[in-house]
Amino acid sequence: MKNKTLIYIGIVLLIVAGAAFFFFKKKNSGTSTASDAGSADSNSSKFLDLNDTDSIVSNLSVSDKTALKKWIKNIKSWVKNNDKWKSSTIQQSAESREWTYSQALVLSALWQMYATDKVITRAQYDQYESELNSLKN
Numbered sequence: 001m002k003n004k005t006l007i008y009i010g011i012v013l014l015i016v017a018g019a020a021f022f023f024f025k026k027k028n029s030g031t032s033t034a035s036d037a038g039s040a041d042s043n044s045s046k047f048l049d050l051n052d053t054d055s056i057v058s059n060l061s062v063s064d065k066t067a068l069k070k071w072i073k074n075i076k077s078w079v080k081n082n083d084k085w086k087s088s089t090i091q092q093s094a095e096s097r098e099w100t101y102s103q104a105l106v107l108s109a110l111w112q113m114y115a116t117d118k119v120i121t122r123a124q125y126d127q128y129e130s131e132l133n134s135l136k137n
Contacts, residue, residue, distance in 0.1 A: 048135060050100040057106060060131050067119055071109035103132050 049055040094104035
């Protein structure tokens with residue numbers, strides 16, 4: 001009888017320890033500090049996916065990422081509807097630079113930020129183009 005009681009106590013202690021472990025692990029993983037956020041942003045190139053425009057944008061030093069993403073979304077919509085933009089044009093640009101389609105799409109959006117919206121300068125456009133060129137998997 002005494003052995004069974006010890007076994008039950010041991011099982012209960014293991015369950016409590018396991019629950020406490022998961023509780024504290026989840027609690028600690030849900031919090032972040034300002035320094036954590038900054039380090040995640042500065043190390044974002046570790047998560048670079050050259051086939052994902054959001055990943056590419058996060059790896060550029062563009063200050064207005066929202067405007068850039070808006071232009072990307074617009075161009076994607078125009079390509080889909082075969083209105084103003086053609087995917088073949090973007091693909092040709094990508095191939096000529098040995099880039100992915102997504103990199104060329106981001107460059108097209110950057111050009112619109114320069115030429116149409118005038119929210120970036122030509123020097124900034126050239127800088128971002130250079131950054132795009134330097135992104136490698």
